[in-house]
Amino acid sequence: MADPKQEQRDRFRAEDPASGPMTTDQGVTVDHTDDSLQAGERGPTLMEDFHFREKITRFDHERIPERVVHARGAGAYGYFQPYQSCAEFTRAAFLQDPSVKTPVFVRFSTVQGPRGSADTVRDVRGFATKFYTSEGNYDLVGNNFPVFFIQDGIKFPDFVHAVKPEPHNDIPTGASAHDTLWDFVSLQPETLHTIMWLMSDRAIPRSYRMMQGFGVHTFRFVNARGQGTFVKFHWKPKLGVHSLVWDEAQEAQGRDPDFNRRDLWDTIEAGAYPEWELGVQLVPESEEHDFDFDLLDATKIIPEEQVPVQPIGRMVLNRNPDNFFAETEQVAFHTANVVPGIDFTNDPLLQARNFSYLDTQLLRLGGPNFAQIPVNRPVAPVRNNQRDGFHQDEIHRGTNYFPNSLGGGCPALADPDDPAFRHYTERVDGRKIRRRSPSFADHYTQTAMFWHSMADWEQKHIVDAFRFELGKVGAKEVRARTVEQLSYVDHALAVAVAEGIGVPAPQERPNTPQPTPSPALSLENNRGDGSISTRxxxxxxxxxxxxxxxxxxxxxxxxxxxxxxxxxxxxxxxxxxxxxxxxxxxxxxxxxxxxxxxxxxxxxxxxxxxxxxxxxxxxxxxxxxxxxxxxxxxxxxxxxxxxxxxxxxxxxxxxxxxxxxxxxxxxxxxxxxxxxxxxxxxxxxxxxxxxxxxxxxxx
Ligand code: HDD
Structure with missing residues (x-):
């Protein structure tokens, strides 16, 4: 079956370089590009040399600002195919028909390091998927951890400033082992659950092809009858979840800084296409308050043992991009790119993201027309009265306002019976307040659940990671404060970390949480199907x-x-x-x-x-x-x-x-x-x- 995204890409490919001689940007043929135009063989270069000036100017402007986070990444095209119709829960067109393949572009990334940093650093990995559906683009902008460091997006600049290289010397690159991050962590216990994931081997994946992906937030499915169901998204890799060893990860940074990018590229070129299963955890609205945490809190998971993950489809990545800059660098994801049948919740982290992604693309991609860049273009038709701006690629005809009669009333609004996007009519009541919900207050129970769900070797790696990271922190009081925080999670963990970093063991706290472990969290239980494919x-x-x-x-x-x-x-x-x-x-x-x-x-x-x-x-x-x-x-x-x-x-x-x-x-x-x-x-x-x-x- 034809892939509409690939057909669209064909329409935007640059002129075949073999089709004729070199030209300027204006299409004027060039027969000499090695010497500038000079007044005499040893004379000055002439302003008149338009080819020289164009070539240098274009070169001078080749770079664009890198992403403020997730700057380094690798991407690939592929498709998504549902196993069965999900009509009972969502009317999203791409989740209805198992015979329909929806084109996708996925970008994997590290978060902290700049565009040129190494791949195998200890970090969260981005896992962002753009579905080019028949009803418009849907972006699932997730990570390889199911939880996030903060609960409200207003803290994002603080968190990112703390984890990024320090402001005075721009050190360290691609690393979280430094004072400012741990200062922030020690003062902001909501970070602890995700920090525990960061200290685990999940933060050094063997391959992008061997990691899980998570939508993190609780989203909402909406069916054709307008009924909502809470949903969490999970990507599970067919090859199982596998990680590096910390010592190996550090050495690989020198041996091959492109370790994960090369792996993705090479395996796709070799035809060993990576594959993930998309699963959902579904919670009826009537059960929203049946949990001992808040579904709107992005620092919490719904344990799989409590709400099983139901597989709904699979994704295969089968085509590398033709051009890294044009496609992987210019792809623009946005959590607010949703399609009918998928909606938001009031998770304050998600609400903030819905502002930030559009805002950041305006700067990074130089204006409001970035959706016209081939990798970002929907395959669904686009008709509206948005106009002009930098890099307008399209020639609009006719009127540009609504309502109009001179343009025949076009584009008209969808009829009430048409499948337009209609926001979920959630009832909202409340006073304007600047306060965290008390239902977000428990930062320790799930942190402890993660810790207690680990195999012995995973716990050992976590302790080693804490010792490494905190051992690099110069401020002893920051080390001690972090260990104190850990003592509210598990005393043995806190003592083990303290012993390695030269701070006193913290006192034992009464009532540290003793949650039921979630075996699904251990890598031991995510080993894949026993195949050695692509090892x-x-x-x-x-x-x-x-x-x-x-x-x-x-x-x-x-x-x-x-x-x-x-x-x-x-x-x-x-x-x-x-x-x-x-x-x-x-x-x-x-x-x-x-x-x-x-x-x-x-x-x-x-x-x-x-x-x-x-x-x-x-x-x-x-x-x-x-x-x-x-x-x-x-x-x-x-x-x-x-x-x-x-x-x-x-x-x-x-x-x-x-x-x-x-x-x-x-x-x-x-x-x-x-x-x-x-x-x-x-x-x-x-x-x-x-x-x-x-x-x-x-x-
Ligand atoms: Fe974000 C990029 C994932 C919270 C603001 N984020 C970005 C990318 C991923 C994520 C995968 C890279 C997309 C790509 O490959 O181009 N971000 C997440 C997840 C979060 C999260 C899973 C929590 C659940 N992000 C988050 C918050 C904010 C942002 C709370 C701001 C309030 N994120 C951004 C951004 C970026 C971005 C600044 C930088 C480049 C971009 O958007 O396109 O807008």
Whole structure:
């Protein structure tokens, strides 16, 4: 079926550069662009040189202001398709017919860092989706956390000022580990729940393709009868939710600052299209007050165990943009871009956003006509009396006011029976007051719920993250105040953090919350379907390798969807043990273990005869080990691997190929086991992603 957004893009593509010679912006042909027009060979440049002036002027004006938050990102096109009609709850056209695919553009982003900052920083990730529906654009502007740092949008400038680089020296870039953020946190306990998410591994996703997305706010579905239902939106990645290890994330920033952007780009180019399921939590209006928190409070989730997430459709991203600036940079999201059937609630954070996004685009995109930029254009027709302004691309004809008779009364208003957007007729009563609702007051119960829902290793990572972040805070009183706040969440957590950062352990508080945990919050319970699709596996080879066995395992892993690369001390080829050659994909000095999910050592793979090369390969393996990645070894490589392992694992590695908790898989098979048994066990270890219960390596 034709994709209306892609057809529309075709109409806006620039002239094919192969269709003729170079021209100026005015279409005048150019035959020389390497020398400016001068008065004599060594004379001054002439004002008359319009080509020179145009070229330089255009260059001087290439940049636009970056987004004030979420400056760095990556985007892709795709489609959304509902599983079934959602007519019972919403009349949104794109949620009615399972045979209809609605085009989408999604932009993922980090929040704190500028446009040129690294990808793998500890941060929230933006997950913004523009649905080009038949009834106009709908934007679901979400994050990979289901909660937000503040409850009222009027605090957004304060929060963003605190987390952004400090005003006097513009440091740190892409990091929250600094005084001003933690000063704010320690004084503003509403931040705590989201801070707990920020300290968890959710804040260092392995891939944009492996993270959840959330609409965060409670929105409202409205059906054709005008009935409202509260709704929370969830995106669940088909590949499961996977994260990096903090040490690895930091190293990856240097090895590949584009780690997440490249991953998204490469997998789409390779045809391994990322996919998410859209789910909704629905709450009838009659049950609005049945919770021990306020549905309008964006620092709270509705636990999935309390209101299950119902899958309603899936989204596939299958096309990279043609031009980063034109599309990913100029895409303009806005929470107020809604379509009939989707409406707002009085969440004060959402209300503020509904002002901010349009406002910010006016500055960033230079005027009011940014909806005409191809990536922002609806595929639904646009007719109104809005006119003129900077960058008007359209030639309007006829009258420009309503009502009119001279223009035939056009454009006319929709008839009462037509499916126009009609705001939900919620009853609102009240005095004008500047006060937070008392129903927003509890900042600790859900923070504690998140903490108590984590697996042991997740709790350990959270404590480590607090210690890292607060350990970088210079003001000791800020460290102490934050720890004090944590003591209202959980005393053991506060004590563990305090111990690592040199502040006194806080006193135990009576009545710290003991909420029922929500297992759905743990990464342990979001591992995906056990596939190894798109996992990057490094196979270390050198001269003397067993090529036949290497190819057999590589092919089996590739069949499972993994991306397997043969890595040798030098690029080119390596000699098989029998003298034939095997092509390699990359040279070891150009890669690093942090760029892969697992390592495989085929027979002869760790034996180049060159001590420096073997040492580099072993460093690669040691680094993978430290980051909990699966390591597979075959034949003689098992002994090499066993030599570097801690005693506890050495015997297991030498004796048994079954996946241990430790993710070390070898082919020292028990009697009767086959090569397929090795591949199966290694695949299982890769699918499990990381193996936390590993003893430290001997030094
Ligand atoms: Fe925001 C960008 C997500 C609260 C004001 N926000 C922006 C983007 C995402 C979010 C994903 C990047 C969109 C893109 O890729 O272009 N923001 C959120 C979420 C929030 C949130 C999930 C809380 C639930 N934001 C929020 C508040 C305000 C803003 C409370 C202001 C009152 N956000 C903005 C902005 C940005 C933005 C300043 C910067 C660039 C842009 O809008 O287009 O208007």
């Amino acid at each position: 990057q596996i490094a196979v270390l080879v050198s001269d003397g390798v067993d090529a036949a066995q290497t190819i057999a395992v590589r092919d089996a892993l590739t069949e499972g969807g993994a991306i397997v690369e043969l890595i040798a001390p030098q690029d080119g080829t390596v000699q098989d043990k029998d003298g034939s050659t095997l092509a390699v994909d990359r040279a070891l000095p150009t890669v690093a273990s942090v760029l892969y999910d697992a390592v495989l050592l085929p027979p002869g793979g760790l034996d180049s005869g060159n001590a420096a090369a073997d040492d580099a390969a072993l460093r690669f393996v040691r680094s993978a080990y430290r980051h909990g990645k699966p390591i597979g070894a075959l034949g003689a490589s098992v002994d090499k691997l066993a030599d570097m392992l801690p005693d506890e694992l050495r015997t297991a590695a030498e004796g048994d190929s079954t996946v241990t908790e430790s993710g070390i898989v070898t082919d020292r098979l028990s009697a009767g086991a086959t090569a397929q048994d090795f591949t199966g066990a290694f695949t299982e270890a890769v699918a499990a992603h990381r193996h936390w219960s590993r003893p430290a390596l001997p030094s």
